[in-house]
Amino acid sequence: METTPYSQLHVLKNDWWLLSCISWIPILLSVSVWWTLSQGIARDLPFGIVDLDKSTLSAQLVRILDATPTLATHEAYVDIQEAKSALIEGKIYGYAVIPSDYMRNIYRNNPPQVSVFYNSQFVLIGKLINSAVQQAHGTFNTQISVLQNLAKGNQPISLAVGKTVTIKNQITPLFNQNSNYAQFLLTAVVPALWQIVIIVSTILVLSANFRIYGAKNFLCLHPFWLTFRIAGAYIPFYLMFGFAFLAWFYLGLKWPFHGELLALLYAQFLTTVACVVMGSFFFVLTLDTARAMSFAGAFTAPSFAFMGVTFPVTDMSNIASTWRSLLPISHYIEAHISQSSYGVTVMQTINQISIDMARYIFPLLLLIPLYKKHRRAWQIQK
Amino acid sequence: MTIFRLFTSEVKAVLSNPIILLTVLGGVVFYSFLYPLPYSHQTPVEQKVTVVNLDKSRTSFQLERMVDATPQVQLVNRASSIDEAKDRFLSGEVNGILVIPEHFYRDLLQGKSPSLSFAGDAAYFLVYGTIVEGLASASGTLAAQVKVASLLAQGEPISTAFTHYSASNLNIKPTFNPEIGYLSYVVPAVFILILQQTLIMGVGILSGTQKYGVGYWSSIPTLKLVFMRSTTFVAIYYLLAMYYFGFSFNYYQIHRLADPLILLALLAPFLYTSSFIGIILGNVLPRRELVTVVALFSSMPLIFCSGFIWPLEAIPEPVIWISQLFPSTLAIQAMLKTNQMGAAFDQVISLWELMWAQFCFWGMWAIMFDRKYRLKTKY
Numbered sequence: 001m002e003t004t005p006y007s008q009l010h011v012l013k014n015d016w017w018l019l020s021c022i023s024w025i026p027i028l029l030s031v032s033v034w035w036t037l038s039q040g041i042a043r044d045l046p047f048g049i050v051d052l053d054k055s056t057l058s059a060q061l062v063r064i065l066d067a068t069p070t071l072a073t074h075e076a077y078v079d080i081q082e083a084k085s086a087l088i089e090g091k092i093y094g095y096a097v098i099p100s101d102y103m104r105n106i107y108r109n110n111p112p113q114v115s116v117f118y119n120s121q122f123v124l125i126g127k128l129i130n131s132a133v134q135q136a137h138g139t140f141n142t143q144i145s146v147l148q149n150l151a152k153g154n155q156p157i158s159l160a161v162g163k164t165v166t167i168k169n170q171i172t173p174l175f176n177q178n179s180n181y182a183q184f185l186l187t188a189v190v191p192a193l194w195q196i197v198i199i200v201s202t203i204l205v206l207s208a209n210f211r212i213y214g215a216k217n218f219l220c221l222h223p224f225w226l227t228f229r230i231a232g233a234y235i236p237f238y239l240m241f242g243f244a245f246l247a248w249f250y251l252g253l254k255w256p257f258h259g260e261l262l263a264l265l266y267a268q269f270l271t272t273v274a275c276v277v278m279g280s281f282f283f284v285l286t287l288d289t290a291r292a293m294s295f296a297g298a299f300t301a302p303s304f305a306f307m308g309v310t311f312p313v314t315d316m317s318n319i320a321s322t323w324r325s326l327l328p329i330s331h332y333i334e335a336h337i338s339q340s341s342y343g344v345t346v347m348q349t350i351n352q353i354s355i356d357m358a359r360y361i362f363p364l365l366l367l368i369p370l371y372k373k374h375r376r377a378w379q380i381q382k
Numbered sequence: 383m384t385i386f387r388l389f390t391s392e393v394k395a396v397l398s399n400p401i402i403l404l405t406v407l408g409g410v411v412f413y414s415f416l417y418p419l420p421y422s423h424q425t426p427v428e429q430k431v432t433v434v435n436l437d438k439s440r441t442s443f444q445l446e447r448m449v450d451a452t453p454q455v456q457l458v459n460r461a462s463s464i465d466e467a468k469d470r471f472l473s474g475e476v477n478g479i480l481v482i483p484e485h486f487y488r489d490l491l492q493g494k495s496p497s498l499s500f501a502g503d504a505a506y507f508l509v510y511g512t513i514v515e516g517l518a519s520a521s522g523t524l525a526a527q528v529k530v531a532s533l534l535a536q537g538e539p540i541s542t543a544f545t546h547y548s549a550s551n552l553n554i555k556p557t558f559n560p561e562i563g564y565l566s567y568v569v570p571a572v573f574i575l576i577l578q579q580t581l582i583m584g585v586g587i588l589s590g591t592q593k594y595g596v597g598y599w600s601s602i603p604t605l606k607l608v609f610m611r612s613t614t615f616v617a618i619y620y621l622l623a624m625y626y627f628g629f630s631f632n633y634y635q636i637h638r639l640a641d642p643l644i645l646l647a648l649l650a651p652f653l654y655t656s657s658f659i660g661i662i663l664g665n666v667l668p669r670r671e672l673v674t675v676v677a678l679f680s681s682m683p684l685i686f687c688s689g690f691i692w693p694l695e696a697i698p699e700p701v702i703w704i705s706q707l708f709p710s711t712l713a714i715q716a717m718l719k720t721n722q723m724g725a726a727f728d729q730v731i732s733l734w735e736l737m738w739a740q741f742c743f744w745g746m747w748a749i750m751f752d753r754k755y756r757l758k759t760k761y
Contacts, residue, residue: 042692166495167495
């Protein structure tokens, strides 16, 4: 029995869940998140109007609001109370109150005030509403002022516009030209899922081998090298997934890519090894799969929040950035974004990621004393 | 066995299982500190921007000062050319570039509307939005100043010139999260998911541990065990939920607008349904650690379809139907409405009814799976 090679084909045949973890589950997870966000750009968010003036000018403002891609103003409310409760119930994401005598005050050159309340509990949706309303109101103001200037006569339309819009802003979003939400989130979500899959699969692999080939056989030989051989045998699978999501992003979904594939593949290889090390470490810590899984969960589940894509790293506290530096995927995502967007040189990425991943030698070396401890405990038991 | 004896045995089983303690108590407390950690500064401020000033007029320097004075943007340096600014941007030294064009001052005075150009990394939405917001507010202020100055030059009195630079004024108010803090945005929703996932793991591990063994549970009929097991966990989780929605929210200064009774009412179907799912997973999965695996894998898809990150209107219909099967989706929506936005109970009653529908749906499956998988001795 001792000399039997640890056939992983046999293990996979016996453990349907392990097989699933390295086959359809990561695909299903990634596709389900992509499907959820697939619209990419939030359009026609319901927006309420409380028009207390009901004049041609207030109707014009409403039309401009409705014409923005972000807002759709089908909801009209008779009073503020009604709009407010619709906002609370989540039927609308914001509402504008156009005061009575709005038109009269504009004509009298006594600027009236439009009040807009938007739901900022949903921060990212709120920001979209905010900028759409600002933009629409700016357009409305410009239209009115240009007309006023033209009415005074004696000036061409370009000067009338120049007098109204004194400064023009040209805003260029780099690397994500149409502010596509799916691109923004999936760049982080899919690698985060990838990390979870690698760590969980590593634990399942080791536990399956323990179960099928016996803990005794495992511990009596050279467990450290055995762990290498067994857990390492799955690295090609993980790399395949890594390559697959790169192909999906940059060939399938055609997101812009300015970097070198070679550097990213190197980064993926080191990330995979680091995750396998962490998975093995969690398992060997107690040799109890359920406990290892709890550790793995605590370690990987919040990693999306720490990656620094949704919330900038520069605004994280020191403890947060320390925890962040423990997660393999946060080093990977830095390499990934610096390659895909910034197009840094291959050597820069290779140097950086090699230094970052060197820290995982420490948990790797910890495996040796841990195995020694378990062997001793096992012999006492015998 | 009396109901009370069964309850104490269940509590004992939970307390004597180190893995459940680690997952439930350890997980809940650990996450309550870990999850809000990245967001403790609430809003990103003072993002680094470089400026390319090709005009070098007094007004352009004034604009630079105004940009630097906004809380969102910090001008770290001046670049002499666009290429230099680009290099600094690509090396990660700055997050955005502001270009003030040549003849900016002259064009401004001549009414030719010069263009200010901003560029930022839109791959990071929050950073990009912050920079654009800061730059736009500074350029808006300068534009207003220029307009007021020209009104004054045309002979308007100063008292009216300040109000007349635009035809209509906009007063835009962020509601429910007035400081637009990221912590108040993420934490209330994520905490509900954490409660659900750790609860499923706890119940699942207990059921998974017991189903092949013999013990106090072997002689308990299905209905009684399912009911008492979920009640035990619901009781434990009521305490943990109080810790989350009481202590933690207070600690992180997150709104607590809902009446505690409403929270308790909403938690009841949510916690029961989650326990049922735990019982099902514990019974149907061959090994108990797989419950944790399922909970771990499902977290991300569940959080993205719950409607607080991405608007429900933009999520494909089939995803919405599937997501409504899971307690966290409805609980997040109901809790955000009541606790964060101050909805009254009758405004979430339809969600509450749906939550009880989930209770019935998953309850039936829990009973079926317990009948099928748990070994029972004669009772």
